[in-house]
Amino acid sequence: MREVFQQELREVQDRLVEIAGLVAESIENATRAFNESDVTLAETVIANDPQIDALATELDELAINILARQQPVARDLRIVVSALRISASLERMGDMAEHIAQLARYRFPDKVVPKNLRGTFVEMGRLDVEIAKKLTELLRTQDTDIAEDIRNEDDKIDDLHLSVFDKVLGEKWKGEAVDTVDATLASRYHERFADHAVSIAKKVMYLATGDWVPDEA
Template identity: 75%
Template sequence: MREVFQQELREVQERLIEISKLVEVAIQKATKAFNDSDVSMAESVIADDAKIDALAAGLDELAIGILALQQPVARDLRVVVTALRVSASLERMGDIAEHIAQLARYRYPDKVVKKVLRATFAEMGELDVTVAAKLTELLATENLEILEQMRDIDDRIDELHVSVFDAVLGAAWQGEAVDTVDVTLASRYHERFADHAISIAKKVQYLVNGDWPAPGEG
C-alpha cells in the first residue's frame, strides 16, 4: 500500500507539470495570436483549453481520493493540498490565455491594440511566456531561486500594466470606446496571468518549507 501511495503522489506532481506545460503552450500561442492577429492560432488556443480543464478536474479527483483513502501527513499532505490549490490556478491561467486569444479572434482581421501600445503588449506577452516557462521549471525542480526570478518579471509586468492605464487615460489617447475597453481588458489579462503564476510559486514555497503564505500573498 505504501508503494501505491508514493506512486500516487508522484503522479500528482507529474500531472501538475503536464498541465503547466500546456498552459505554457497556451500563452505562447495566445500572445502570438494577439500580437499578430492570427485567427487560426487563436482558435487553436480556445479549442485546447478544454484539455487543460479536463486535466485539472482529473487531478483534483486524484488528490481528493488520496486525502480520503490514504490520510497523508507532513510533506505528503502538503503535496496533496498544494496540488488542489495549484490546479485551480493553472486552470485559471489557461482560461486567461483563452481570453487573450478570444480578443484576437473577435477583432480579426484588425489588431486588438492601437499601434502606439503594440510594443508594450509585445513585451507583456513575452514576459508572460517567460514566467509560464519558469513556473513549469519551478514545479519540476522545486528550486525556490526561480520564485525570485518570477517576482522580478511580475514587477515589470505590473509596470507595463500601469503604463497602459496611463496611456488610455492620457490626453493623447485617440482610441474609440471599444478600443479602450479592449486594451484595458487585455492589459488586465496579461497582468493576472503573471499574478496567478506568482501565487502558484508561493504555494510551491509552502510545499518545500511548510511556510504558508500570509493573507494576501498566496
C-alpha cells in the same frame, strides 16, 4: 502501502507539470495570435482550452481520492491540498490565455490594440510566456530560485499594466471606446495570468522550505 502512496504523490506532481506545460504552450500561442492578428492560432488556443480544464478536473479527482484513501498528514497532506489549489490556478491561467486569444479572434483582421500600445503588449506577452515556462520548471524541480524569478518578472508585468492604464486614461489618448476596452481587458488578462503564477510559486516555496511568503503591501 507507503510505496504506493509515494507513487501517487509523484503522479500528482507529474500531472501538474503536464498541465503547466500546456498552459505555457497556450499563452505562447495566444500572445502570438494577439500580436500578429493570427486568427487560426487564436482558434487553436480556444479549441485546446477544454483539454486543460479536463486535466485539471482529473487531477482534482486524483487528489481527493488520495485524501480519502490515504488520509495523509503533515507535509504529505500539504502536498495534496496544495496540488488542488495549484490545479485551480493553472486552470485559470489557461482561461486567461483563452481570453487573450478570443480578443484576437473578435478583432480579426484588425490588430487588437492601437499602434502606440503594441510594443507594450509584445513585452507583456514575452514576460508571460517566460513566466509560464519557468513555472513548468518550478513544478518539476521545486527550485526556489525559479520561484523568486517568477515574482520578479511579475513586478515587470505590473509596471506595464499600470502604464497601459496611464495611456488610455491620459489626455493624449485618441483611441475609440472599443480600443479602450480592448486594451484594458487585454492588460488585465496578462496581469492576472502572472498573478496566478506567483500564487503557485508561493505554494511551491512553502512546500520546499516550510516558510510562507506573505503578500506584499
